[in-house]
Amino acid sequence: MKKIWQLGFLLTMAFVLLVGCNQSETQKLSTGKSEKTTQTTDKTATYPMTVKDALGNEVEFKEEPKKIVSLIPSNTEILFALGLDDKIVGVSDNDDYPKAATKKEKVGDMEFNVEKVLSLKPDVVFAHESSAKMVESGLQQLKDAGITVFVVKNAASFEETYDTIKQLGQITNQPQKADQIVAGMKVKVKEVQDKVANVKQRTAFVETSGEPEIYTAGKGTFMQEIFDLANIKNVVDDQSGWFKIDPEQIVKRNPDTIIVMEDEKYFPNIVEKVKQRQGFDSITAVKNNAVVKVDQNLTARTGPRLAEGLEEVAKAVYPEAFK
Structure with a gap:
């Protein structure tokens, strides 16, 4: 069942990526009756705060959240x-990083x-755009119980990932820490680009699900952006999603290279099995x-480890x- 969820998540993410853009979101903050528009890079958070979530909902945070529930690994990281x-x-059952x-x-x-979330009495529940429709009824039950629900955008690029980190930093009153995380990610990206800037370009193929149904990524996906940043030619960039x-x-x-990202729990010895396929x-x-x-969590979870x-x-x- 978990394998099906992982594949479903990747496919859901892929469709969003096709229409994704690299635009930063501007958040609207309000205090009392006076409102102003500001970027999420503000160094201080002022409450009450109103922020528009991924679904276009104006979500109010009356004070700094003290008890948080996260419904997806990328938010948790x-x-x-x-x-x-x-x-x-x-956190969700799928959260395995960090160890804590x-x-x-x-x-x-x-x-x-829903009952388990309610029992924890959180100030805010951070949901995610990729699964919001699927759990719409559950999220509404939380709202009806007076819990603040914020749906985080399904980031479609490194830039949107940076924006998400800064947004969550603003909401939780950790804007400076968010800026530090983003700055560190940008340094890592630059280091990688410098190392591969002058190499003779090679081709690569990536798969996230093995036989009998092999799935890969074409243009318009997060993986394609990673290939572009790493100076890699995607052998299937003539197709989308x-x-x-x-x-x-x-x-x-x-x-020239085959990158496999299957979960070893469901595809044991996947590297050797790929080599042994007929004609390979x-x-x-x-x-x-x-x-x-390569650990698919490093590229599928749009969070601080994306640069890794x-x-x-x-x-x-x-x-x-x-x-």
């Missing part, structure tokens, strides 16, 4: 990076347990032992540049 460990009272998240109360999978591909097409496109022995990546496993994901993908294709 951002909140922990902001130093809010002591305020996070509940595994010790928090679990509130369910994608279809969260996340899509299913036949093994014969992979052989025909002959990538003719692929350059297989001949050169360039089939590389970029580095791991770049290392997979250009290992000599990182020695």
